[in-house]
Each structure stands twice: as structure tokens, then as C-alpha cells.
Amino acid sequence: QVQLIESGGGLVQAGGSLRLSCSASGRTFSRDSMGWFRRTPGKEREFVAAVGWSDLTYYADSVKGRFTISRDNAKNTVYLQMNSLKPEDTAVYYCAAKAASIGVREREYDYWGQGTQVTVSS
Numbered sequence: 001q002v003q004l005i006e007s008g009g010g011l012v013q014a015g016g017s018l019r020l021s022c023s024a025s026g027r028t029f030s031r032d033s034m035g036w037f038r039r040t041p042g043k044e045r046e047f048v049a050a051v052g053w054s055d056l057t058y059y060a061d062s063v064k065g066r067f068t069i070s071r072d073n074a075k076n077t078v079y080l081q082m083n084s085l086k087p088e089d090t091a092v093y094y095c096a097a098k099a100a101s102i103g104v105r106e107r108e109y110d111y112w113g114q115g116t117q118v119t120v121s122s
Helices: none
Strands: 003-007 010-013 018-025 033-039 046-051 057-059 067-072 077-082 091-098 116-121
Touching (some): 003 091, 018 033, 018 091, 018 116, 033 077, 057 067
Parallel strands (some): 010 116
Antiparallel strands (some): 003 018, 018 077, 033 091, 046 057, 067 077, 091 116
């Protein structure tokens, strides 16, 4: 059974950094794409970043230049390094995986983690 488990969330002050990890099991995602989404209560879940099997990356404009997505296929793990955090980055962050090419739409992803909370204070 496929599982994606996020970790690394927490409470930080604005300008601080966090590194989220997503550990996958039950499937090898080395030739698939993985992504990060986030959701704030009352809002739809939004795309944050994605990395393809070829290491192509894509970022939402709101996090571009501040966040970095990476993957370690040997560990079947994807990371999200978040720097220069802002209060508006506060959300539950979800790891997701999809077959084949990189994508930015929630409906394209096949597997989802349960999320990890990131709270950025001002």
C-alpha cells in the first residue's frame, strides 16, 4: 500500500527556514513526479512546487526564489527547503506523487500524504 508521510513542519518566525521531508513507501517514485501543495482553512489547496523524474522543477510564483524542492530517489524521499518564510506561508503542507510528467493541478496527483503544519509568526 502506498504511503506518503510528511515531516518537518513547525512554528517559526518570519524570515526563518524549515525543511519538509516526505518519505514514500509501497511504490518507487524514481520515474514519477512529486509535488508539494498547501492549504489554509477556508481556502482551496494550492500548488507550491513540483519536481519531475528528470529533475525538472516548477514553483508557484508566491514561493519562487524562497523554496527549493529536491528529491533523493535512493531514499524515495522528496524535500521542500523553505527559506525567508512569511506569515502567509502558514498552512498545512501536503506531499503528493503522480505518474509520469510534472504537474501543477491537484487532480493530476495519485497519492497524498496527510500533511504537516507550518506556522509562521510575524
